[in-house]
Structure formats: structure tokens, C-alpha cells
Amino acid sequence: MKKLIYSIYIEVPDNEFVDNQKTNLNTKKELKENYQKLLDCKQQYANSIGADFVLVNKYKEYYDEMKSKYPFLTTYNIINFYKIFLLYKFSSKYDQMLYLDFDVVPNTTEDFFVVWDLSKGIAIANNNNKVAKIENISETSQTIRSPNSKYYNAQAMLLHKGFSSEVDVVNTGIIGIDKSHLYKLEYFNTFEQDMITMTQLKFDNSMFPKKIVDYFGYDNETLFSVKLKEHNIPVQWLDDKWHYFFYDNLFIPRNTKLIHTINKRFDIVWRNINA
Secondary structure, three states: OOEEEEEEOOOOOHHHOOOOHHHHHHHHHHHHHOHHHHHHHHHHHHHHHOOEEEEEOOOHHHHHHHHHHOOOOOHHHHHHHHHHHHHHHHOOOOOEEEEEOOOEEEOOOOOHHHHOOHHHOEEEEEOHHHOOOHHHOOOOOOOOOOHHHHHHHHHHHHHHHOOOOOOOOEEEEEEEEEHHHHHHHOOOOOHHHHHHHHHHHOOOOOOOOHHHHOOOOOOHHHHHHHHHHHOOOOEEEOOOOOOEEOOOOOOOOOOOOEEEOOOOOHHHHHHHHOO
16 A cells, blocks of 8 residues: 655745735745745654655646636646646555645654545545625625635535535645545546636626625635535545644644644744644
């Protein structure tokens, strides 16, 4: 059983940030300043559990191909589709894979692949608890990256395809998967049609009000959520220990295994894991 942990680090040019400019510039700065530690901690974790580790930092060929076919996709969109594409690429060599966003910090020597039996389903977290009711959402209370936007966009896609609107809004910052479930997911099998559908839904107010539809986009997590339901893929929901969302609470609970540093406060993370 060959196991892989991989991550992506790509420096996006400042002029390619199309939203949240201040936040994106800060993210770029913090990732660059903490590059070596973020690389080392993943390599060390992979070594400790006997898995290979790969850091991907080139994607020009993929970017050029996607941009030529789908010019409406942003750099952010393409990078996030690329990390899913890499699952399929690496599956030719590896049976099981663990993807970690570059801002994820392992804080354990427990073997992810032992704790989470990936033959039983994809191991991933959801952001369902961050989804608000439509009546509580205003025109300015969300962005195209918010769980609200992804959740209702996924619902719209499923309804368009003739499925129930019941859906979970996943977070692809950490993905554990074996290749049997990856192939059943068929993420890119109808990608061109899915892009057409997503475009159509951005201008369709028949299912959801304009304040919701205005924030529909081309998000990898929206499509991942749809594919899970479309192909009835079994899922194991990662708990807070194995996907801890480190936001603005500035607190990391004891025994946290994988820290997803959303707030980019790596100074706090390093103090906690070295304590």
C-alpha cells in the first residue's frame, strides 16, 4: 500500500488577486515568511508515518490549458482545481493520498492512514455549521468564498441535475482519499458541462434570490460537494482534532492533530506545537 502526502505552494502575482486584496496579500506574505517551517513540518510528518511527501510548486502548463478553455476562471479557481487534478495524477503511483493546504501544520506522529481507514470513504471536513439561513443573509454578509455561497451554489447545481438539494459544504483544505473512491468521484468527467452549468446558474434567479446568486462562482469545493452526492460516495467526516480550523479565537486545543491556519497566525501555531 503506497501512501502519499502532498501540498501546493504557488506564489500568485499581486495583480491576479481579484477580491479580498488585503487578506490575500497578507496570506502571501505569511506563507512566504513561514515557507521553510511549513515545508519541514509536512516532510517530518510524512517521514514519521512512512509516507512519501511531495511539494508541488509549478502549474504553468495546467494554468495555461485551463485559462485557454475557461477564461472566466481566476488564478485562485485554477489553483484549487489543480489540487484535485493532482489526486488523479498521483493515483497512478499511490493507493492512498492525503492532501494538505500549505497552511496546514501537522501536530502529531499518529498515522492518518491508520486512524482513518480510507477504504471506508473519503476523509474530509465540512463547514455546514457556518451556513446561514437565506433570510439571515444580506447582500454584504458573504463573499464567493464563504460557506453560504458554496452551499447554495451546490444546492442549485444538484437541483439542476435532477437530484435532491440535500448537500454538505465540504472544505478541501485537507483531503484523505484512496484511489477507488477517487475514481468513483469522477470529478473531471463532465467538467466542461459543469462549468457551463455553473455559468448559467450565476444568472438564474428562479431557485434562489439575487443576493444569493450574485455570489455563485466556480469553486472547487462547490463541485466536490456536488460530486459526492451525484455519485453517492461514502464520506468520513474529519473531527476537530484532524481538521482544526484556526480562525480568530487564537486558541489551539490540546491534542489537535492537523491545524488549518486560516488566520495565518503561524507565530501562535509554532509556539503551541513546540510547547
